Amino acid sequence: MKRAAGFSVTLTRALNGLRPTPLRRLAAGNTKARDRALADRLERQLILPAADTPNEERARAAMQDRGQFLARQERWEDLSDEIRAADAARDATPCAMPHAELLSYGARxxxxxxxxxxxxxxxxxxxxxxxxxxxxxxxxxxxxxxxxTVALAHADIGWAWRGTGWPHEIPDRNQQLFATHFERAARILEPFFDQKPESPLLAAARCTLLSGDPDPGKRLADDYERLIDLNPGNPRPMRALGNHLLPRWFGSYDALELEARRTAARSGTIWGNGAYAWVYMDALAVDPGAARALDLDFFLDGMRDILANRPDQHIANMLAAYAAITMDPNRTPPDAPRPLRETRLAIHAALDWILAEYLFELHPLVWAEASIGPDLSDARSAQLPMRSALLRRGTMTARMTIARHFADELLAGTTVAFSRHGLRLYPPQ
Incomplete structure (x- = not known):
């Protein structure tokens, strides 16, 4: 039976007439035994086509490779022409990642x-x-x-020296080199900000430099507002804004809530309430305290609006992995207060409708990113496994995560099938 829009997995289960069997009791029993039983059934009963090179990843790789090729050939005039043309035309991948940024990244x-x-x-x-x-x-x-390109190379090198630890964990020399590279990047770019106020590439670079500014003050909100408004379809600056507004950087939980609402109001024609969720997404992932000011209903509505307005499989995989892995209740600190546990559990439960209503193609790298952490697609990725290993990891992580979600059905012999026509559950014959 084809599911209608808005059906949840729970309702789909009920309509398929599934009944408990002794095997299904494993779902609530020994986890290892259950996982072994699920692993034996994955190939036969979980049908989810995988795309090794989805459109978004292919488009990003093509632009990065082009930038790298032109830099290696020392064709900097051609490279500059292509970056400036892409920047002026607002050229972007299917999920709104700017071509100019990708060309620049490849070049450095x-x-x-x-x-x-x-x-x-x-x-x-x-x-x-x-x-x-x-x-x-x-x-x-x-x-x-x-x-x-040169300034952002300095910023990337600065981050390589600093790492991602807390300030007190970083050696003084590394801190100093981080600061030195960011200061050089700022000096390079300063003359251009007033000359090219409509350049999204420069707006993005200006936001990057915030990490090296010990006291950006009101500039932080203004800089991100300018960048987001130049390309409101790109969620990455919204996510970065939320991270920078955490107390560990330059903001507060109240400021995070305020800017999430302001961003949602400005980008409502594109995302509905989705920008509220985008701004909070990484903040919630790295700082449990971000849940203190969160309007949970607004966030969950935002997740639904994101996929209603952009039903792209890259984003569907991203939100599914976020709900399933990043917000996994088992990852919640054991001493976390009850409101935090309830918040993460509610976001985790969104996996139900994401799988039922939107997902039909597996993107392994997105799931690998969720399992490793937020820096997979970042420039600071030298220690990551090879792509083939990431594909294997992402595939197994996604399939096993989804299998656990449908443990009752799979252990009862039901086939769980994803396709462009919707999620279908086929009871055993």
Whole structure:
């Protein structure tokens, strides 16, 4: 039976007439035994087509590869032309990731990755790469595309030195190098901000520099507002805004709530209430305290509006993985207050309707990102496994997570099938 829009998995189960059997009691019993039983049934009974190279990932990779190719060929004039053209035209991937940012990232990737790999090996990174970029900057002194690429290379290298730990955990030398690279990035970009106020690439770079500013003050909200309004279809700046508004950075929980509501109000024609959820999404993932000011009903409505307005499989996988893994109640600190546990449980429960109403194609890298943490798609990724390993990990993580969600059905012999026509449950014959 094809499910109608709005049906939940629970209702779909009821309409399919499923009945408890002795095997299904494993779902509430020994977890390891249940998982072994589910693993034996995955191939036969869980039908979910996987896309190894979805449209969004393919589009991002193509732009990054193009930027890397032009930089390796030292075709910086061509690279600059393409970045500036993409920036002016607001060209973007299907999920609104700007081509200009991806071209710039590809152009500096070799230099940044060399630094990351050296640090991961415990070696002192060579400065030859960043010096070569500085020489290129001298050849294009009035070019904001080249300036942004070199400045962001400094920012990426600064992050490689700093790492993602708390400030008190970072050695003084690493902190100083982080600050030095961010100061250099700011000096490079400063002349261009007033010259190119409508450039989304420069607006994004300006927000990146906030991490190196010890007291950005009101500038933080203003800078992100400018960036988001230049490309309101791109959720990444909204998520970054929420993270920067946490007390560990430059904000407060009250400021987070205020900006989430303001962002939702400005982007309602694109996301409905979805921007509220986007702003809170990473903040909730890294700081349990962010739940204190959260309007849970607003957030859940926002999740629904995101998929109602952008029913893309990349986003459907992202929200499914967020609900299933990031908000997994088993990941909630055992001493967490009851309101926090209830908040995470309610968001986790959204997996039910996401699977029933929107998901029909598995994107493994999205699930791998959720299982590893928020930095998978970030520039600071030198220590990540190879893509093939990430695909395997993401596939197994997603399929096992979804299998656990349908444990009762699978253990009863039911086939759970996802397709473009909707979720169907086929009872055993």
């Amino acid at each position: 990737a070799d230099v940044v990755h060399a630094t990351e790999e050296a640090l991961a090996d415990g070696a002192n990174p060579s400065v030859a790469g960043i010096e070569a970029l500085e020489e290129m900057l001298a050849e294009f002194p009035r070019d904001h595309a080249v300036a942004a």
